[in-house]
Amino acid sequence: MVSRQRSGTRRKALFERISIQPEAPSFSYESQIASAMANQSMAVNNLQAEVDEVNRLLQRSPLGYLKVDQENCLLWCNAKAKRLLGIDQTEVYPSPKLLLAIARSYELDQLVEQTRTSQTECKKEWIFRSISTDPANVLERPAYPLRGYGIPLNQGNVGVFLENRQQEVMLTQQRDRWTSDVAHELKTPLTSIRLVGETLRNRIDPDLVTWTDRLLGEVNRLTALVDDMLSLNHLEQQQPQRLEDADVVTLLYQAWQSLEPQAKPQDKVLDYQGPDCAIAAVNAGLVYRMMLNLLDNALKYSPQGQAIHVHMQWVDRETTPGLQLDVFDWGEGFQEKDLPHVFERFYRSDTSRTRSETSAISNGTGLGLSIVQKIVESHQGTVQAKNHPDTGGAWLRVWLPKSLGEEDPEYLIPK
Structure with a gap:
């Protein structure tokens, strides 16, 4: 009996809460359209703000970035990419133009095509030799190593990040030159030390031979290291x-x-x-x-x-x-x-x-x-x-x- 009373009390309280809520107002058809248009405009503005933010980040990126469509026409590129590819910073293209007509780099074109075909991220390194697109101005421009990272996008578009490897190559060349010079300088004294050790081994007391053997072992290890350094340096000087x-x-x-x-x-x-x-x-x-x-x-x-x-x-x-x-x-x-x-x-x-x-x-x-x-x-x-x-x-x-x-x-x- 008590449980029935409690159940009735809860139903009454729920009915009172529902009954005191105001009825939802009915909007006209024009009002609903206006509200939907306002929401849509807000969503478009938010998306545009995100696009602008991404563009600002790409413009200030330390790497060059460019985007091409399925016809290999350049859609967009940042200032760094223009400098790397020798594209005129002031020239404005009213419509997408073929990438090869703007930047004469067949290796870049191959990277774009490889990325689009495989639909995977691809990497390519090459020496970029800038060629002027103006036949009246065929000045020789500096060549430098580039590394490109191709990224497949929607609808056959491809994005490419470009990195100038000039400083990296210079540091590598300095390192190789240093190791080669050190290896050459060490080779002669190590040979002399080995000859002295082999001579001493035959003339000292048998109880001391173990010391000369240890000496010769270390000299041989250093000699092998020097030989490997010279071999590696020789391999990198490809002809x-x-x-x-x-x-x-x-x-x-x-x-x-x-x-x-x-x-x-x-x-x-x-x-x-x-x-x-x-x-x-x-x-x-x-x-x-x-x-x-x-x-x-x-x-x-x-x-x-x-x-x-x-x-x-x-x-x-x-x-x-x-x-x-x-x-x-x-x-x-x-x-x-x-x-x-x-x-x-x-x-x-x-x-x-x-x-x-x-x-x-x-x-x-x-x-x-x-x-x-x-x-x-x-x-x-x-x-x-x-x-x-x-x-x-x-x-x-x-x-x-x-x-x-x-x-x-x-x-x-x-x-």
């Missing part, structure tokens, strides 16, 4: 040279024969799987050095009695036939934090935090994989580093094109 067809499998076995004296005492063998012969247009000397570095890296960090695995097969990349080479071992492999940096010069893993002192980049000169990357890039190939899912060891994957393109009879290969 055109015609490549020749060579058997990559033969180069692999030749590199293994050079390292076999180090492998036998530890019962390490080469496990090769692939074709008996793989002919590709390469620089035999450089590919031999690449094989030597890859195998030597695997030997250093693979446990005793384990095989060094090398798999080779033909793989097409974007309709381009090429040779894929996989080299992996049974060592500790790379740490996840090291993977983005394994090809950097002198990068050393923090040995105090590694899982083991045999981490794949905790020892060595720190230049072996950098040399591998330079050799692969000089052949217009790719190289990747990761850990093998089965062995857990370091896994280097190299891809080299099978032959030269008909339109490009020469690659940039160091002599």
Whole structure:
């Protein structure tokens, strides 16, 4: 009985709250249209404010930015892009104009087309040589390196960010020149120290031989570092040279024969799987050095009695036939934090935090994989580093094109 009274009381209170609310006013049709138009105008104003804000940010961006439509006509670009591409700052185009007619850069046009076709973010680097669009004013303008980042947009449009790499290139050249000079200066005194150490080793008391052995070991390590620095500097000074067809499998076995004296005492063998012969247009000397570095890296960090695995097969990349080479071992492999940096010069893993002192980049000169990357890039190939899912060891994957393109009879290969 009590519950029924409480329920009735709640219904009465709810009815009173509803009954005292004023009725919603009824608007005329014209008033509703006016209200909708006001809301729409406010939304348009808000969107325009956001567009203006983005344009202000892009205008003040330290990077150049331009936007082209599906017909490769320039829709908009900021002041930085105009300076980088040599576009007249005062000229105004009443309607979109073909990008190539405004900025004579075929590499930029290729980047735009590649981005639109792949619908992915693309990157391209080239030397921009500004050409005046005015035939009466053909003054020579400075050339400088550019890096472009293409971003696919809606309706076939493409946005491109442009970066001037002139300062970066100058700093890199200064660094390379400095390391090359230091390496050349160290080579002669290291040779003298090694000769003195070898002479002393044969003349001192046998109990002191261990000290000279330690000395010679350190000298040999420094000599290897100097040699690697000189090799890397030589690789970066690329000059055109015609490549020749060579058997990559033969180069692999030749590199293994050079390292076999180090492998036998530890019962390490080469496990090769692939074709008996793989002919590709390469620089035999450089590919031999690449094989030597890859195998030597695997030997250093693979446990005793384990095989060094090398798999080779033909793989097409974007309709381009090429040779894929996989080299992996049974060592500790790379740490996840090291993977983005394994090809950097002198990068050393923090040995105090590694899982083991045999981490794949905790020892060595720190230049072996950098040399591998330079050799692969000089052949217009790719190289990747990761850990093998089965062995857990370091896994280097190299891809080299099978032959030269008909339109490009020469690659940039160091002599």
